[in-house]
Amino acid sequence: MDIASVFEILSQGKIISSNSKKYSEYTRHLMDEEIFDAFYEAASTLGYILHGEGGYFYLSKKGQMNKEEIESYITKHKDAILAISILRQLRPQLDRGSYIVYTDLIHEYKMQVKEDSSIANRLNMLVSGKGNVDLKSAFDALFDRLRKFDMIERVGDNDQDKYKVLDAIDYYIKMIELSEPNSRESK
């Protein structure tokens, strides 16, 4: 494991979590303070800022983004927040380190959508690029997004249904807390 390998992963726009099995080697490497400092310096000269807090690591970009980058960056964050809102509605106690089961969530969704159609609106908005899709395809897309946002990771190879919630979910939750400083009672 070396700085170059870590940079290769992080420069793809990934957030890697300490409780991720897939990236455990990378996070262990970054937890070494000396290595972190060396990487921070190296990333800084390349125009990035390395962040490592709350059990997750990511790179941000110094300087101005172009219009396309800004658009993609805002859309990604909005999508991630929508995905979290669906997860938290189906599993109110869900947090980093929790486990979710794909089929259980579909079952819970079916129960809840009868009483609250807003969850369907959010799911549709999140997977709108896919056109009119059935519930399974919509959930496939939701889980696919959650994986791409580095918020969940499949547990084991055989158990295709179970996922672990990664530390990176806290990155988005912190942002929500910053954006919504005053608590409001939801309906």
Added chain:
Amino acid sequence: MTHIELISLLNKYKKVIDLAYKGEIPSGIDTALFEAEIFNKIGERVVLNEAYIQFVNTMLKRVEYGVIFGKYAEELQQLVTYKKRYLETSDKTYLNRIRKGIEDVFLKFKRRDSDISVLISRIVHENALSLEVVLDDAERILQQMQELSHASTQTYDIFSKEIVGLSKEIDNLIIDVKIDIQRYSDNLHKYIHRLNGFILRTKQRKEQNNKIAALAQKITADEATELEALLRSDHENLHHTFGNTKKHKIKTLPSSRDIEQNRFSVILRQIFTLQPHKAVTAPKTVYKKQVLEDKVVLNYHKLIDDIHREMPKDLFAFILSHEEIAKFDAPQTKRSEAFKAFLMTVSEHREHTKIDDGFGSHHIRRVAWI
């Protein structure tokens, strides 16, 4: 009905009973189940026997908090009454009742300790219920545990001050029981601490969920201006999205009218600055012709054999004039090769050499082979 017949009946109607246990009363329940009082009718309503539910809950460790938090005050009061009667009558029956009473209270404490532990684990890991229900349950349990903590202290005091001194046997029992009650009381404090932490976290989670729902609502209504402002203002510290950026390449082609023009290259020059291309010549490498060289090698074994045979008085002079040295062309090379062979011979065959004090013809110490 015998026990085995009851088990068979339960097995036969296990699906119906299981549904009822989960809170769903199926229609068309067999009369045998009513006869065995597994099910009861209250007016028109059909219910699963409460005793059965409690039995299953106990076996499955699914304790209900209503069952756990029994009343101790009455039993303690009874102990004090028995003591009074005993002191009045000296009837040992009261002593036996006091002993039994202490044991009962102790057993309740013991069972309650394990039940509360299970109950708290269950509520902390509860996923299916809404946070409101979980919070409500947790707060009620916490309140009852705080009352219990007070009751434990009271029990401890009554055992220590009121009941003690009646008989040696009871005093010893009280000492044993008090140690355990103290332990259960400590556990109770730990449970209260754990539940307090859980309630606090759940309240925070509830507030957080409200914020998430509020922001998600804004996003769907395209009104998330605060979030967008936050993202734009702090983008240098927030997660970049290089991985998701698509690069659009714009391709333009010249129109046929442009190509038809004779001076198309002139038009191109008006748009672009073209740099003339300089031809770069590859540097010439000078190669040397490969020639074979005859390598002259000294046959040291032959030289040693000759030395053995001739036994020279001046070893260096002998080597220098030897045919193996004569192979070399230049006198300097001959001398140098001879000297190397001389040194090697002297060092390897020390026992055959006699080194003189004097020097030979080539200013090298004279060495004789012996």
